[in-house]
Amino acid sequence: AMLTEIKSRALLPKPLNTEDHEAEDPRAELIRRLLEYEKVKLTAEVLDAMPRVDRDFQIAVAKQPDSDERTIPPQVDLSELVLAFSELLERARLSSAHQITWEALSTRQRMSEVLTKLKEQSELTLSELFSVEEGRAGVVVSFLAILELVREGLCALVQAAPGSQIYIRPVSENV
Numbered sequence: 643a644m645l646t647e648i649k650s651r652a653l654l655p656k657p658l659n660t661e662d663h664e665a666e667d668p669r670a671e672l673i674r675r676l677l678e679y680e681k682v683k684l685t686a687e688v689l690d691a692m693p694r695v696d697r698d699f700q701i702a703v704a705k706q707p708d709s710d711e712r713t714i715p716p717q718v719d720l721s722e723l724v725l726a727f728s729e730l731l732e733r734a735r736l737s738s739a740h741q742i743t744w745e746a747l748s749t750r751q752r753m754s755e756v757l758t759k760l761k762e763q764s765e766l767t768l769s770e771l772f773s774v775e776e777g778r779a780g781v782v783v784s785f786l787a788i789l790e791l792v793r794e795g796l797c798a799l800v801q802a803a804p805g806s807q808i809y810i811r812p813v814s815e816n817v
Contacts, residue, residue, distance in 0.1 A: 747776070752787035756791060764811065
């Protein structure tokens with residue numbers, strides 16, 4: 643509508659009246675409005691490019707729990723307490739370090755003991771020479787001592803039949 647008004651005024655002869663010249667030119671008004679529209683449009687594009695609350699992101703709201711509220715811990719049954727204590731004791735027992743005490747057991751000393759026993763008795767069973775109290779180390783030392791005596795020819799091992807008792811005897815009567 644404004645464009646047709648501007649066009650029609652442009653086609654009409656200009657009045658000689660000076661009052662009309664003082665009136666605002668409709669073309670200038672149109673240009674002013676178009677420039678204002680362009681500014682608003684650019685501002686809208688800039689605002690649209692900016693992130694918007696509740697559209698592009700949310701404002702974080704963290705609520706602190708009321709300090710007046712007290713949670714009541716569940717009651718612990720005595721049997722569960724005893725069970726937990728026994729489990730802790732078992733774990734402590736399993737994790738305790740195994741103590742090894744060093745006992746000085748000498749093969750040469752054991753060889754002397756075997757020869758001394760053979761002087762008292764002319765024949766001994768193999769099991770008579772082993773002491774259970776000395777444990778595994780004592781059995782190993784005694785076995786090595788007997789093998790060493792046999793190797794040196796100071797005593798001999800005798801067995802009546804396979805699977806029967808093994809005896810140890812001195813090789814000579816001078817032992």
